[in-house]
Amino acid sequence: xxxxxxxxxxxxxxxxxxxxxxxxxxxxxxxxxxxxxxxxxxxxxxxxxxxxxxxxxxxxxxxxxxxxxxxxxxxxxxxxxxxxxxxxxxxxxxxxxxxxxxxxxxxxxxxxxx
Amino acid sequence: xxxxxxxxxxxxxxxxxxxxxxxxxxxxxxxxxxxxxxxxxxxxxxxxxxxxxxxxxxxxxxxxxxxxxxxxxxxxxxxxxxxxxxxxxxxxxxxxxxxxxxxxxxxxxxxxxxxxxxxxxxxxxxxxxxxxxxxxxxxxxxxxxxxxxxxxxxxxxxxxxxxxxxxxxxxxxxxxxxxxxxxxxxxxxxxxxxxxxxxxxxxxxxxxxxxxxxxxxxxxxxxxxxxxxxxxxxxxxxxxxxxxxxxxxxx
Numbered sequence: 122x123x124x125x126x127x128x129x130x131x132x133x134x135x136x137x138x139x140x141x142x143x144x145x146x147x148x149x150x151x152x153x154x155x156x157x158x159x160x161x162x163x164x165x166x167x168x169x170x171x172x173x174x175x176x177x178x179x180x181x182x183x184x185x186x187x188x189x190x191x192x193x194x195x196x197x198x199x200x201x202x203x204x205x206x207x208x209x210x211x212x213x214x215x216x217x218x219x220x221x222x223x224x225x226x227x228x229x230x231x232x233x234x235x
Numbered sequence: 236x237x238x239x240x241x242x243x244x245x246x247x248x249x250x251x252x253x254x255x256x257x258x259x260x261x262x263x264x265x266x267x268x269x270x271x272x273x274x275x276x277x278x279x280x281x282x283x284x285x286x287x288x289x290x291x292x293x294x295x296x297x298x299x300x301x302x303x304x305x306x307x308x309x310x311x312x313x314x315x316x317x318x319x320x321x322x323x324x325x326x327x328x329x330x331x332x333x334x335x336x337x338x339x340x341x342x343x344x345x346x347x348x349x350x351x352x353x354x355x356x357x358x359x360x361x362x363x364x365x366x367x368x369x370x371x372x373x374x375x376x377x378x379x380x381x382x383x384x385x386x387x388x389x390x391x392x393x394x395x396x397x398x399x400x401x402x403x404x405x406x407x408x409x410x411x412x413x414x415x416x417x418x419x420x421x422x423x424x425x426x427x428x429x430x431x432x433x434x435x436x437x438x439x440x441x442x443x444x445x446x447x448x449x450x451x452x453x454x455x456x457x458x459x460x461x462x463x464x465x466x467x468x469x470x471x472x473x474x475x476x477x478x479x480x481x482x483x484x485x486x
Contacts, residue, residue, distance in 0.1 A: 128464070132457045132461055135453075136454050139450045140450075141323075143324055143325050147323075147325070152329045173266065173267060173269055174271075174368075175268035177366055186363075195361045196321075196362065199315055199319040199361075199362075202315055203314070203316030204312070206309060207313060210306075210308065210309040210312070214465075214470050217469070218469050
């Protein structure tokens with residue numbers, strides 16, 4: 122295994138552990154958004170209930186909160202768009218390196234400076 | 236790399252959705268309507284010069300360095316992906332990362348601020364996440380202050396000859412952390428606490444955001460590092476071009 126492969130594998134493992142460990146460590150925790158925690162803090166700090174003076178445009182249009190499932194749809198779209206472009210880019214680059222022959226490979230020492 | 240990446244991505248998406256979304260809670264940006272109008276306008280005004288510079292930079296990039304457009308798109312896509320993944324954290328709440336570190340390292344702060352703005356508008360309009368009134372404040376914290384630190388740390392690390400991958404990791408991680416520190420400051424400025432004034436209120440907000448964000452910042456650092464590794468292996472010529480372009484563009 123090359124050094125890079127080792128780094129990649131180890132990093133991915135670390136990411137998974139970091140991302141999922143709290144789930145198992147803190148069983149029964151709510152895992153709400155820390156935005157909400159922030160809003161609660163606003164009320165705590167100022168000592169009175171805070172009424173947001175503007176509600177999201179979409180909520181005004183549909184007249185209520187965005188349903189959780191639809192929200193997950195939009196989040197999926199966002200992720201999907203991103204992953205699509207990233208995967209396209211890497212797919213293109215990897216294939217170019219694999220099939221493009223040597224002319225693409227301009228060995229240069231300048232990258233170090235980036 | 237791509238299939239592995241896709242697998243990892245879809246795995247984390249599924250995990251994120253399964254565990255975070257059912258509580259309709261939103262994570263991390265200052266919510267719509269939660270900043271007084273004066274602050275909304277003020278933060279927006281601070282962002283304007285960066286955004287203008289960003290548009291100019293991107294225009295130049297598109298005209299003169301067509302090869303690097305792919306990397307720009309990928310940096311933008313990275314922000315899209317990373318900032319949509321809500322991840323459970325040690326404090327028992329969910330938060331997400333910013334993903335702007337990659338753009339900052341590759342393209343500098345101005346261009347990144349435009350990328351970040353696009354994502355924030357998307358989230359504010361469709362997801363009721365963040366908001367139009369707080370767009371300026373959120374843009375400043377996520378797309379300007381964070382990238383600024385990332386860029387600075389990266390340049391400093393280069394001068395100090397830190398190992399490159401570690402440098403990328405460190406820069407992206409600190410940038411992510413700073414984003415949420417800035418959010419705390421923004422909230423504290425708008426809501427100084429009754430007894431302790433701004434400082435104690437800032438500590439309160441920091442106490443909410445910082446511990447949640449720390450593990451996520453580490454994850455962001457790692458992911459940015461991985462993408463950077465991929466690019467260095469497969470996009471040498473683009474990076475090279477970008478690096479030459481930088482002399483003129485980002486000085």
